[in-house]
Amino acid sequence: MTTHTVTLTGLRAVYGTGTRRVTALDGVTTGFASGTFTAVMGPSGSGKSTLLHCAAGLDRPAEGTVTIDGTRLDDLGEDELTRLRRDRIGFVFQAFNLVTTLTTAQNVELPLRLAGRRPPARDVAAALDAVGLADRAGHRPGELSGGEQQRVAVARALITRPAVVFADEPTGALDSAASRQVLRLLRALVDDQGQTVVMVTHDPAAAAYADRVLLLADGRVVDEMDGEITAAVVAARIAEREARPSEHAAAPAGPSC
Amino acid sequence: MLSIRRSVSAFVAVAIGVTLVAAATLLLASGRPQVPDRLARAAVVVQSPEAGASPDSFVPTRPWSATTTAKLVGRLAALPGVAAAVPDRTFYAQPLVDGRPAGTDGRREDAHQGHGWASARLGGLRLTAGEPPRRPGEVVVDRALGLRPGVPVTLLTAAGPQAYTVTGLVDGPGVHVADEVAATLAPGVRAIGLVLAAGADPERVATAARGIVGADGSVLTGDARGALEPRNDARTRWIGMQVLTATAALAGFVTVFVVASTFAFTVAQRRRELGLLRAVGATGRQVRRMVYGEALVVGAAGGIAGLLVGGGLAPLLGRLLVDTGFEPSTFKVGYEHWPVALSLVAGPVISLLAVWSASRRAARVRPLEALRDAAVEQRPIGRLRIATGALLVAVGGALSVGTATAGEARVAAQYALYAVMALVAGATVLAPAVVGPLVRMLRWPVRRPGGAIGMLVRAGVSTATRRTASIAAPVLLTVAFAVLVAGMVRTTTAAYAAGRADNVNAGWIVVPDRAPGLSDQAVAATRGTALLPTTVYESDPNSPPANRPLTALGVDPAGFAAANRALTVVAGSLNDLSGDDTVVLPASANRQPAEPYALVFADGESVSLRVVAVVTDDSIPGDLLLPRSVVRAHDPSALTSTVYVEDRIDPPIGARIVDVPGWAAEADRAEDRLVWLFTLLLIAVSAGYGAVAVANTLLMAAAGRVADLRLIRLAGATRRQVIWLVTAESALVVLIGALLGGAVAFVGLLSIRAGLAEQAGVPVDLVLPWSVVGGVVGLCLLLAVLASALPTWRSLRPGPARSPVGIVG
Numbered sequence A: 001m002t003t004h005t006v007t008l009t010g011l012r013a014v015y016g017t018g019t020r021r022v023t024a025l026d027g028v029t030t031g032f033a034s035g036t037f038t039a040v041m042g043p044s045g046s047g048k049s050t051l052l053h054c055a056a057g058l059d060r061p062a063e064g065t066v067t068i069d070g071t072r073l074d075d076l077g078e079d080e081l082t083r084l085r086r087d088r089i090g091f092v093f094q095a096f097n098l099v100t101t102l103t104t105a106q107n108v109e110l111p112l113r114l115a116g117r118r119p120p121a122r123d124v125a126a127a128l129d130a131v132g133l134a135d136r137a138g139h140r141p142g143e144l145s146g147g148e149q150q151r152v153a154v155a156r157a158l159i160t161r162p163a164v165v166f167a168d169e170p171t172g173a174l175d176s177a178a179s180r181q182v183l184r185l186l187r188a189l190v191d192d193q194g195q196t197v198v199m200v201t202h203d204p205a206a207a208a209y210a211d212r213v214l215l216l217a218d219g220r221v222v223d224e225m226d227g228e229i230t231a232a233v234v235a236a237r238i239a240e241r242e243a244r245p246s247e248h249a250a251a252p253a254g255p256s257c
Numbered sequence B: 001m002l003s004i005r006r007s008v009s010a011f012v013a014v015a016i017g018v019t020l021v022a023a024a025t026l027l028l029a030s031g032r033p034q035v036p037d038r039l040a041r042a043a044v045v046v047q048s049p050e051a052g053a054s055p056d057s058f059v060p061t062r063p064w065s066a067t068t069t070a071k072l073v074g075r076l077a078a079l080p081g082v083a084a085a086v087p088d089r090t091f092y093a094q095p096l097v098d099g100r101p102a103g104t105d106g107r108r109e110d111a112h113q114g115h116g117w118a119s120a121r122l123g124g125l126r127l128t129a130g131e132p133p134r135r136p137g138e139v140v141v142d143r144a145l146g147l148r149p150g151v152p153v154t155l156l157t158a159a160g161p162q163a164y165t166v167t168g169l170v171d172g173p174g175v176h177v178a179d180e181v182a183a184t185l186a187p188g189v190r191a192i193g194l195v196l197a198a199g200a201d202p203e204r205v206a207t208a209a210r211g212i213v214g215a216d217g218s219v220l221t222g223d224a225r226g227a228l229e230p231r232n233d234a235r236t237r238w239i240g241m242q243v244l245t246a247t248a249a250l251a252g253f254v255t256v257f258v259v260a261s262t263f264a265f266t267v268a269q270r271r272r273e274l275g276l277l278r279a280v281g282a283t284g285r286q287v288r289r290m291v292y293g294e295a296l297v298v299g300a301a302g303g304i305a306g307l308l309v310g311g312g313l314a315p316l317l318g319r320l321l322v323d324t325g326f327e328p329s330t331f332k333v334g335y336e337h338w339p340v341a342l343s344l345v346a347g348p349v350i351s352l353l354a355v356w357s358a359s360r361r362a363a364r365v366r367p368l369e370a371l372r373d374a375a376v377e378q379r380p381i382g383r384l385r386i387a388t389g390a391l392l393v394a395v396g397g398a399l400s401v402g403t404a405t406a407g408e409a410r411v412a413a414q415y416a417l418y419a420v421m422a423l424v425a426g427a428t429v430l431a432p433a434v435v436g437p438l439v440r441m442l443r444w445p446v447r448r449p450g451g452a453i454g455m456l457v458r459a460g461v462s463t464a465t466r467r468t469a470s471i472a473a474p475v476l477l478t479v480a481f482a483v484l485v486a487g488m489v490r491t492t493t494a495a496y497a498a499g500r501a502d503n504v505n506a507g508w509i510v511v512p513d514r515a516p517g518l519s520d521q522a523v524a525a526t527r528g529t530a531l532l533p534t535t536v537y538e539s540d541p542n543s544p545p546a547n548r549p550l551t552a553l554g555v556d557p558a559g560f561a562a563a564n565r566a567l568t569v570v571a572g573s574l575n576d577l578s579g580d581d582t583v584v585l586p587a588s589a590n591r592q593p594a595e596p597y598a599l600v601f602a603d604g605e606s607v608s609l610r611v612v613a614v615v616t617d618d619s620i621p622g623d624l625l626l627p628r629s630v631v632r633a634h635d636p637s638a639l640t641s642t643v644y645v646e647d648r649i650d651p652p653i654g655a656r657i658v659d660v661p662g663w664a665a666e667a668d669r670a671e672d673r674l675v676w677l678f679t680l681l682l683i684a685v686s687a688g689y690g691a692v693a694v695a696n697t698l699l700m701a702a703a704g705r706v707a708d709l710r711l712i713r714l715a716g717a718t719r720r721q722v723i724w725l726v727t728a729e730s731a732l733v734v735l736i737g738a739l740l741g742g743a744v745a746f747v748g749l750l751s752i753r754a755g756l757a758e759q760a761g762v763p764v765d766l767v768l769p770w771s772v773v774g775g776v777v778g779l780c781l782l783l784a785v786l787a788s789a790l791p792t793w794r795s796l797r798p799g800p801a802r803s804p805v806g807i808v809g
């Protein structure tokens, strides 16, 4: 059995109270094996982002536990959690990834600087080079295109060598060429560095870069694919689920692993 | 993380604050007592014993009698190193030029002072023409008067106009008469100047002089001789000091306040960025430290800028202070070290204090906020905040009551300032909680048919309560301050005037005009009831403090009783106030009729008096009553302040006639004028500041809202609609601030009125200077509308779709 970098057990997440109460996650148990690329899919509002936030320690679930690299997040205080995020976790969001007042290079070295280290300029240049932005080190986010900004965020995830990178619709705002570039970079993290990547996406073509696909609906894992994943297969499975919407609620919780 | 754009507002706010603090403290440090020019050549001056009063009462020292003076002069002149010991005599003498009192600049006390010719030597005065005065009737005058030696001149003295002949001219204010004449006009002496022989050491002479004088005076050298400055100058300087201290304190407070709201605003605007920092691994403490670091840099830079501007402005302001009467004409601006140091420290300190609450909020930003829109804040107001706000408001209320019940006007003014500060701080802290309900109440101004704009305005203002609150805060501050302070000053003035008029039972009142007081001849011409004030000193060795100064009023008992409605005799009879040794005391003096009572008079003589009557404390506008003749006998230069007359008469030279309400209103007019000027100055400081802060915050807000507004445009709003939207939003926010500020001030004013009414025993009307209030609100409104409409207009100009400020959601 492979080791799991991230393990989620019985996650429940609830927003609001009273009549405005929404159950975003309803008992999710799953894991992300180290050195794998997982795509999380599902209809809008199904709880994908919430799952990612809980798994990354950005939010605390109402119930259940998250374990990253053997550390249980619910045991950690706010500062310890922050340090864990800094050292072991990388993020790529759909937008607002970069601090607008910092240059590209400064954004890349930010997590290390926060940890009190100053990365050698060579490392920063190498990371930017890896995402094809070596000549943009001195630019500010306002001077970059959306795809370039996403790639800077990937470079930032590269430089700390985090155990796991979470990406929430990283290609949501990009055209297909820029998307391909970002996805290839994420794929390379897994293949070359042995890092773990978890990515939320709506795009079956993006999911095809993953080793495994989790399908969420109404806060539960309702389907799972691994092995040879192609856009066509994923699209077919999603279409199949949408054809029988009534079964959503009745479907048992997804298989745990 | 420091962005120039974002820091500009905080920088401007700090710079303005430090400018004010620097200018005020530089002026404050410059306001030192000046050695009077008249005594500049006397290296050592012996001064008569201090009056036992608080230093800010500006009572002259207790004079030596003629015999003591003669004895001291003889012994001091014999000291080795002393070339001459000259008693300095000062009395009232004002030359008439073209039949009117000269030296109409009433604030220059030395323009209507007379001296003996011998004392000209103390100031190194030389005749520029003519001869010194040798006989009675001869006088040397200031050549600025335009008189020539040999011409006749009329001097107004305490006795009345006197005919003199000009024998010489000097280059200095005041008149000089023969020494024997000076000795009869000013029998009591308060200073003896020692002119030293060439090469004599002042300190050594001073030590020897101390041995001679002992406890009967003090010996001053060097800058310490500043204690001899004219009492009016000292008083003016003291008023100036109060004004400057208050201005500096207010500026400091307002700066902290405005900078705090600027920082709060910046943090609110940066939630997404701060959230991102937290997400990629910044701890709360790191975020906090970062915010502090930025504040420090901004504060230091703003402080230096403020110091430079303030240092440059100080001389101009100094001149202004002299012109308005807040500083004596001898005032000069110098650059001391401590104000510079203080201003340098003030910038960073103000900044750090101001950023405290914002930094806490910044540290609490959660990582997830990187992914959410920043406009909606999760927790509008905390319980701690409500408690703090309530506490501040309670303290402010208590201080307001203190204001109203404080005995002295100066103390009251200080209380008032602190009360305003507490109330305003409280209201600001509470503002976010009140904004929501208030907006719902204020729906009408923006409700229009179809109301999309109205909906957007209301939603914008009430969802982002903190943003609204931080824009409204400076308006709140400004309006509360203006209403409270202006209302308090007006109400108090009116209340005092009402009380004064109520006590007087006369048809008309004769008061001095362009002269410090009325002469005996002028009083006789009016045939009214006169008050002749003089300063006397309690000489009871058993009741400290020694030499306690008292204001004695020389009166004619029958006339005084008739003109004074408030008079209540507790024991004895006022009619017995006629002998050379009689006195009437207030109840608080704790004496019974027939008891002895010793006083030292202006001529330095100690006299034992007999108490003939005791009256209630508020019966007399002074400390005790004496027969008029007794005052005149001991103080040849005493001047009458007020004469009550039955019918309207033609006023004599140097006098005016006014009716009772007019007199009551103007009784303290000079002081009221200063207080009102002072009030306007403070209001101007805070209003100017508030308006700048409003504009500042709105400019920042406009920059942050470009994206939102673009969206609204894309959704189909015309450019005019969007401009109308931001204008309405700003106006609404200013209105909210003005309402909150007005409410806070009103609460304060009500408690002040209650206290005043209690004190005066008559109902007191609340007087609100609407012009000031209107001006302040109008200024804020104007700047707010400009600061929001202009940048919006510019940013919505057709042009490249991409926003210049980074990524846009």
Ligand SMILES: Nc1ncnc2c1ncn2[C@@H]1O[C@H](COP(=O)(O)OP(=O)(O)OP(=O)(O)O)[C@@H](O)[C@H]1O
Residues within 6 Å of the ligand: A015, A016, A022, A023, A024, A042, A043, A044, A045, A046, A047, A048, A049, A050, A051
């Ligand atoms: N801050 C919040 N407050 C209240 N409800 C929320 C909040 N965030 C999410 N929700 C609700 O929780 C549920 C899950 O939201 P989540 O963002 O995880 O969905 P998602 O699968 O990421 O959707 P999408 O594909 O549209 O991004 C939704 O019903 C959403 O309305």
Ligand SMILES: [Mg+2]
Residues within 6 Å of the ligand: A048, A049, A050
């Ligand atoms: Mg989502």
